[in-house]
Amino acid sequence: MTDENPYQPWIAKIISVKEEASGERAIKTFRLEFQDEEVRKKFSFLPGQCIMISVFGTGESIFAISSSPTQKDYIEVSVMRYGKLTKALHLKEEGDLVGARGPYGNSFKVDEWKGKNVLFLGGGIGQAPLRSVIDYCIDNRKDYGKIDIVYGARTSRDLCYKDEFAEMSKKDDLSIHLSIDVEEEGWNQFVGFVPDNLKRLNPSPENTIAITCGPPIMIKFVIQNLLELGFKEDQVYTTLEMRMKCGIGICGRCNIGNLYVCKDGPVFSYDQIKDIQGDM
Amino acid sequence: MCQKFTQISTFLKILQISKILELNSKLLYYISLKFSIFRRYPYRLPYKYNFKNSLDMKTYKMSKDRFPEFIEQIKTKGQLYGPVKGNGKYSFEKIEKFEDLDFDYQRTVIGPKKFLTPPRYQTLRYDKSGQTDVFVSDETQIVIGVHPCDIHGINILDRLFLGNIKDPYYEKRRNNLIIIGHSCLPDENCVCKSTGTDMVEDGFDLFFTELGEHYLVWVGSDKGLSIAIEAEDMLTEEISEDEIQEYVRWQQRRSEMFKSEIPSFKYLADIIHLHYDSKVWEQFGEKCLSCGICSIVCPTCNCFNVEDRISMNTEDGFRERILDSCTLPYYSMVAGDHDFRPDRTSRLKLYYTHKLKEYIGRWGQPSCVGCGRCITYCPVGINVLTVSTALYEEVCEKPEACE
Numbered sequence: 001m002t003d004e005n006p007y008q009p010w011i012a013k014i015i016s017v018k019e020e021a022s023g024e025r026a027i028k029t030f031r032l033e034f035q036d037e038e039v040r041k042k043f044s045f046l047p048g049q050c051i052m053i054s055v056f057g058t059g060e061s062i063f064a065i066s067s068s069p070t071q072k073d074y075i076e077v078s079v080m081r082y083g084k085l086t087k088a089l090h091l092k093e094e095g096d097l098v099g100a101r102g103p104y105g106n107s108f109k110v111d112e113w114k115g116k117n118v119l120f121l122g123g124g125i126g127q128a129p130l131r132s133v134i135d136y137c138i139d140n141r142k143d144y145g146k147i148d149i150v151y152g153a154r155t156s157r158d159l160c161y162k163d164e165f166a167e168m169s170k171k172d173d174l175s176i177h178l179s180i181d182v183e184e185e186g187w188n189q190f191v192g193f194v195p196d197n198l199k200r201l202n203p204s205p206e207n208t209i210a211i212t213c214g215p216p217i218m219i220k221f222v223i224q225n226l227l228e229l230g231f232k233e234d235q236v237y238t239t240l241e242m243r244m245k246c247g248i249g250i251c252g253r254c255n256i257g258n259l260y261v262c263k264d265g266p267v268f269s270y271d272q273i274k275d276i277q278g279d280m
Numbered sequence: 281m282c283q284k285f286t287q288i289s290t291f292l293k294i295l296q297i298s299k300i301l302e303l304n305s306k307l308l309y310y311i312s313l314k315f316s317i318f319r320r321y322p323y324r325l326p327y328k329y330n331f332k333n334s335l336d337m338k339t340y341k342m343s344k345d346r347f348p349e350f351i352e353q354i355k356t357k358g359q360l361y362g363p364v365k366g367n368g369k370y371s372f373e374k375i376e377k378f379e380d381l382d383f384d385y386q387r388t389v390i391g392p393k394k395f396l397t398p399p400r401y402q403t404l405r406y407d408k409s410g411q412t413d414v415f416v417s418d419e420t421q422i423v424i425g426v427h428p429c430d431i432h433g434i435n436i437l438d439r440l441f442l443g444n445i446k447d448p449y450y451e452k453r454r455n456n457l458i459i460i461g462h463s464c465l466p467d468e469n470c471v472c473k474s475t476g477t478d479m480v481e482d483g484f485d486l487f488f489t490e491l492g493e494h495y496l497v498w499v500g501s502d503k504g505l506s507i508a509i510e511a512e513d514m515l516t517e518e519i520s521e522d523e524i525q526e527y528v529r530w531q532q533r534r535s536e537m538f539k540s541e542i543p544s545f546k547y548l549a550d551i552i553h554l555h556y557d558s559k560v561w562e563q564f565g566e567k568c569l570s571c572g573i574c575s576i577v578c579p580t581c582n583c584f585n586v587e588d589r590i591s592m593n594t595e596d597g598f599r600e601r602i603l604d605s606c607t608l609p610y611y612s613m614v615a616g617d618h619d620f621r622p623d624r625t626s627r628l629k630l631y632y633t634h635k636l637k638e639y640i641g642r643w644g645q646p647s648c649v650g651c652g653r654c655i656t657y658c659p660v661g662i663n664v665l666t667v668s669t670a671l672y673e674e675v676c677e678k679p680e681a682c683e
Contacts, residue, residue, distance in 0.1 A: 005413055005448045007403060056406050057590045057597045082615045099411070216618065243614055245586045248445040252583030252606070255630070258638040277556045277633065279612070279620045 006248055009054045009099030011035045014092055020078060020160040021153075027125060027160055028090055029066065029078045032100060045069055046107030047132040048239060048267045052247050053077060054099025058088040062244040062262070065103065066128040068135030075100075078128040078160060104247040105266050108133050108237065110140075113209050117145035121222050123194045123214025124153050127160050129239050129266075130213050141173060148203060152179035152194040156187055177201060195221035198229075205231040213239045216280070223270055233271035240265050240273070240280055256280050340497040340508060340515035341523070342488075347495065348378040350514050351424075354507065358420025358458065361395070363388055372423055383425050383490070386467045387651055391430045391579035392423050396437060396453050399576075399603040403449060403586075407596035414598070416452055424460040428480040429472045429651040431461055433579030435483040436647050440582065449601075458503055461487035466538050471665055472650030473535065474542035491526055542650070542665060543672040549637040549646070551671050556633070560670045565625025567660045568607065574631065574663070575605030577653040606630050632667050 012032040021027040034040045045051075045065055054060045061083075067076035081090045092098065110133065118137055122130045130149075137144050149168075153159045159178065169176050179190040179197045190197045194214065203210075210231055212222045219238050226236050242254035242261040254261035257278035259268075273280065342350065354360060355375070362381045364373040370385040372392060402414040426434075441450035461484040472478040480487070485504030489496040497515060499505050508515060544551065575581040585604040590597040604611065607627045612620040621627045639647040654663035 006445055007448070008411070008413060011411075055588075056411070057588050059588045060586055060599075080615065082617075086615065215616070216620075241614055241618075242620065243612060245584060248447075249443075250441060250445075250447055250582075251586075252634075253585075253604075253611075255606075255634060255638075257633075258641040277553065279626050279630070 007101070007246070009052070009060075009101040010039045011097050012100040014094055014096050014098065015074060017092070017094055020162070021080075021158050023157055024081075025158065026081045026090065027078055027158075028081070029076050029160075030089070030092070030098075031067075031074045031076050032098070033074050034100070035097070043075075043103075045075070045103035047110055047136045048105070048107040048129055049103035050105050050244075050247070050262070050266060051075065051077065051100055051102035052104065052244075053085075053089065054101075055085055055088045055092070056099060059085050060099070060245070061085045062104065062247060064129035064132070064239070064266070066131045068132050068139060070136055070139040078125065078131070080125040102247060104244075104262050106264070108211065108267050110136055114143045115145065115207075117208040118147050119203055119208055119210040120147075120149045120151070121194055121198060121210060121212040121214070122149070122151045123218040124158065125160065126212075126214030126218070127151055128213075130211060131161060131164075133211060138168070138174070145207065147174035148177065148201070149174065150177045150179075150194060150197055150201065152181070152190075152192075152197060154181045156180050156184055193221070194218055195225045198222060198225050202229065205229055205235060209235055209237065211237045216241075227270075233274060234269050236270040237267060238270065238273075239267050242280075338499045338505065338508065338517070339519065340499070340517055341519050342495045342497050342515050344493050344495065346514040350511055351375070351378045351381070353511055353514075354422055354424070354458075354460070357507070358422050358456075360422045360424065362424040372425075375424070381425065383462055385425075386464065386470060387427070387429075387653055387656065389653075389657070390577060391433055391651065391653070392426055392457075392459070393433060393437060393579050393582070395421055395423055395457055396434065396450055397441070397582050397584070397603070400600060401449070402598045402600045404599040405596065406598070413448075416449070416456070418456065420456050420458060421453075422458040422460065425462040426459055426484070427462065427464045427651075429470075429475075429477050429649040430579050431459065431480045431483040432472075432477040432649040433651070434459065436580045436643070436645075436649070437582060438483070439643055458507070459484045460504075461500075463487075463489040465534055467652070468539045469652030469655040470538060470650065471540050471542050471652055471655070473538040474540075474545045475646065475648050475650035476545075477649040478535075478538075489527070489530075491523070491530055494523075496523075496527060540652075540655075540665060542668045545668070548668055548671075549640050551668075551675050552633055552637045555671050555674060556629075558671065558674055560667075560674055561629045562625050563670070564662050564667060565623065565628050568624040568628050568662055569660060570607055570609055570624050570627070571659070572605030572608045573657050573659070574654045575607060576603065577657050578635075579649055579651055579653070580635070580647040581605065606634070628662065632664070636664070636668070 012034050014030050015033045016031040018029045020029055034043060046069055049065055050062050051065050052060050052062050063077040063079060065075050066078040079086050079089055081087055120130050120134060134149060137147055165176050168174060177197055179192055179194060180187060181193060183191050210226050212219055223236055240261050242256060244254045244262050245251035247262050249260040249263040257276035259265060360375040361372045362375045363370045363383060363385050364380050365382045370388045372388055375381060405412050405414055441447040482500055484500040486507060487498040487500060499508050583604045583606060585602045586599060587602060588597055588599050611627060621630060635648050636646045648664050655665050
């Protein structure tokens with residue numbers, strides 16, 4: 001966000017591209033670095049916040065920042081190839097320039113959660129905002145209790161951050177529970193949906209914060225199962241998704257009930273949104 | 281708050297007593313002035329009778345024959361726009377000469393929002409070497425003949441666009457806009473009395489109220505004051521007692537002319553909240569054509585889309601902002617083809633709940649100003665009046681809710 005015009009993007013260079021998942025719905029993680037020295041110094045964000053990425057000639061879209069704020073040199077966004085802008089972004093290579101402005105929205109209350117256990121429940125590309133929090137918690141490991149990561153995707157090919165999970169699983173201070181939706185040869189972990197995997201794991205709600213992000217239908221059942229497990233409504237956090245065009249609560253696109261997801265969200269605890277009359 | 285309440289109840293008592301005693305309107309007028317109830321009764325009270333705002337505003341009188349001269353003078357300040365009749369409908373168009381103006385109208389097709397947030401405009405240009413903002417020219421735009429409802433509409437847009445984070449495109453246009461209001465008389469589609477926007481206290485630079493052979497002219501801003509000072513020879517501050525009386529009578533007459541009313545507008549937010557899952561929405565959803573005309577004509581609808589375009593030479597391009605409507609298909613579709621509002625019912629519900637209910641929680645008032653444009657232009661009769669009436673009637677089917 002420049003001082004004069006909040007809509008003017010800064011120019012950022014793609015310093016690396018990593019393919020997380022391949023195929024029709026490929027997922028790539030783009031590592032971005034702002035061209036302007038001043039912006040690089042000034043730009044700071046918190047886990048859960050979003051950034052508006054411009055591919056000049058195609059348009060602008062909002063993405064969750066998937067890298068941790070503890071990583072100061074660059075920011076990362078993980079993008080699934082799906083629509084007009086994401087397809088154009090997937091054509092970009094190392095060294096190409098894009099526009100970026102932000103950060104927008106609120107964040108996960110990582111400071112308030114100090115001393116608590118954290119349970120992550122991600123599905124598909126919904127893991128992107130969670131990755132920011134996971135990396136933040138790992139970098140500040142002593143501040144948090146038990147860390148459990150439950151993550152699932154359609155097939156093993158669609159799973160993001162595979163090598164990062166492999167790296168993490170070597171550590172003994174966090175546990176990872178992966179799942180895929182349908183049986184596959186060579187898959188020795190859980191087969192089924194994330195809500196079912198959660199039920200199977202049966203985590204204790206005591207002193208625990210649960211964060212979930214994924215397809216809306218997954219979020220719905222995950223929350224339902226969490227409540228059944230005895231989690232209180234204010235122990236459950238999620239991020240909401242909506243189309244956004246400005247990021248500052250003016251364009252009206254992300255309106256749900258009396259909330260603007262870009263300003264009031266994207267992070268909400270379940271008790272904040274359970275009574276909202278709107279489509280989410 | 282408490283004091284105000286006492287004042288109001290005292291006023292109501294006086295009103296009852298005066299009806300019994302058949303006190304004349306003049307006495308009632310002064311009694312109510314005493315309790316400052318009339319502060320929002322006329323468009324603006326004449327200067328010397330306005331206790332509250334007596335320091336920051338002035339009221340003048342202008343003879344009608346001087347009005348063309350005033351128009352000529354104001355034209356020198358910038359591009360003048362005003363209500364013009366064409367094809368049986370009115371719109372704010374460029375004014376070359378006084379005769380083009382036609383103030384005898386209820387509503388233009390599109391309100392003055394087109395001067396502040398035009399339906400389509402460029403915000404950014406870029407080429408391979410960099411990017412530049414596209415800003416509007418510094419030319420002053422003057423719009424004359426704006427009715428109270430539309431001025432309220434501008435105030436609502438101001439709050440949104442000039443909130444914590446200012447929208448620079450809107451801000452520039454707003455600063456370059458001079459708003460000259462004009463009094464109006466309602467037709468059967470005007471519901472501004474129900475929405476409480478039939479009178480206006482701020483948001484204009486000058487406001488003209490037509491009274492017989494002269495105008496009463498209220499000054500609403502510094503910009504308006506400087507215009508008035510320049511036009512000093514056409515204006516007089518001498519307003520007689522009779523003229524004030526004439527004005528009060530005109531107000532009463534106007535107030536009685538409203539034919540349509542939104543039932544229980546004050547409680548509409550509650551009604552919507554309680555009837556969020558009502559069948560009424562589906563009935564309207566089935567009729568809705570998803571054409572988006574309601575958003576195009578609404579003076580407070582501002583939701584926009586942003587699109588990039590590339591020039592034919594593929595060397596440069598621009599970004600533009602386009603007025604959008606939440607009733608159009610794919611408005612809420614996100615990646616993965618997930619549409620949060622795939623059916624017309626849910627989009628229509630978003631339109632009306634946002635306008636009439638959720639806006640109150642955020643900005644303290646609903647964003648309907650009762651201009652009657654949706655009533656006039658929706659081809660299938662879905663509008664603020666029919667929607668609120670249907671919801672209200674549903675509530676009143678259950679007697680316990682109405683008690």
